Amino acid sequence: MTTIPKFDQVKVGDELKPLVLPPVSRHQLALYCGGSGDHNPIHVDLDFAKKFGFKDVFAHGMLSMAFLGRLVTSYAPNNKVRKLGTRFTSITWVGDVITVSGKVTGKREENGEKLIELEVRCTNQNGQDTLQGNATVAAA
Amino acid sequence: MELDKKLIGHTFKPFTTTVEAGKIRLFCKAIGEEDPIYSDEAAAKAAGYRGITAPLTFLRALQADDPNKGGLLRLLNVDIGLILHGEQHFEYFAPVVVGDKVTCQEKVVDIYDKKGGALWFVVQEMEMKDQTGKLVAKGKGVTVVRNPDAAKK
Numbered sequence: 001m002t003t004i005p006k007f008d009q010v011k012v013g014d015e016l017k018p019l020v021l022p023p024v025s026r027h028q029l030a031l032y033c034g035g036s037g038d039h040n041p042i043h044v045d046l047d048f049a050k051k052f053g054f055k056d057v058f059a060h061g062m063l064s065m066a067f068l069g070r071l072v073t074s075y076a077p078n079n080k081v082r083k084l085g086t087r088f089t090s091i092t093w094v095g096d097v098i099t100v101s102g103k104v105t106g107k108r109e110e111n112g113e114k115l116i117e118l119e120v121r122c123t124n125q126n127g128q129d130t131l132q133g134n135a136t137v138a139a140a
Numbered sequence: 141m142e143l144d145k146k147l148i149g150h151t152f153k154p155f156t157t158t159v160e161a162g163k164i165r166l167f168c169k170a171i172g173e174e175d176p177i178y179s180d181e182a183a184a185k186a187a188g189y190r191g192i193t194a195p196l197t198f199l200r201a202l203q204a205d206d207p208n209k210g211g212l213l214r215l216l217n218v219d220i221g222l223i224l225h226g227e228q229h230f231e232y233f234a235p236v237v238v239g240d241k242v243t244c245q246e247k248v249v250d251i252y253d254k255k256g257g258a259l260w261f262v263v264q265e266m267e268m269k270d271q272t273g274k275l276v277a278k279g280k281g282v283t284v285v286r287n288p289d290a291a292k293k
Contacts, residue, residue: 021172041220065228
């Protein structure tokens with residue numbers, strides 16, 4: 001179980017324990033298609049993807065954002081997460097190995113709540129960021 | 141292809157959907173999430189939740205329960221093969237758990253283009269309320285539309 005980060009012990013620059021994921025597979029994209037309700041064929045149907053100019057199917061951006069969510073909820077419990085947002089900066093292809101990493105970028109208090117600001121990202125095996133995001137979590 | 145900026149401000153019909161354990165289970169399988177708060181009611185309650193809890197980005201899956209799904213693409217008259225996800229942001233006010241009946245309301249808040257119309261951006265905001273009318277989350281998404289005419293120029 002994830003424990004609540006202790007505000008006084010958290011330092012700007014602290015790094016979250018990275019999450020290295022298994023290579024993205026077609027099977028995973030099929031599961032995410034059903035699990036997310038995003039039935040866009042571009043993620044699962046090679047013929048369709050080619051018709052629209054892509055070399056192959058590619059991962060749903062939201063699949064990678066779910067990985068950001070997993071990282072953030074490994075740092076702070078689900079019910080302590082106040083914000084999670086991201087830009088999708090490049091496409092994740094089948095076979096890509098995604099590493100999810102993050103660090104503390106700020107600490108502040110708002111409406112009597114102690115908050116920690118995080119920078120989070122997904123990076124592929126070539127060192128290219130695929131997602132660049134931010135999260136805010138409440139601390140104890 | 142040019143998107144109609146008059147659609148800025150368009151509000152979609154709200155809909156209500158029930159948060160289901162089986163859908164969360166499949167979602168977690170797809171993303172590799174194994175924390176029992178997302179699958180086991182007793183574990184979720186022991187961790188201080190009202191019930192089996194929705195993962196952070198499962199909210200987008202709830203948005204996909206819209207009975208008029210695909211409304212944005214019909215509104216814009218855009219083929220689904222042309223869109224990409226540009227940005228997604230969530231703000232959380234309370235956890236959503238299995239059995240909750242959430243009501244989603246979405247609207248178009250901006251439409252603009254870049255690269256001389258080669259890419260169009262549609263910004264949507266979403267509000268999600270629970271069965272008591274309490275605001276549980278807000279969302280903001282940016283959909284990118286690739287202009288099929290741009291390559292022909």
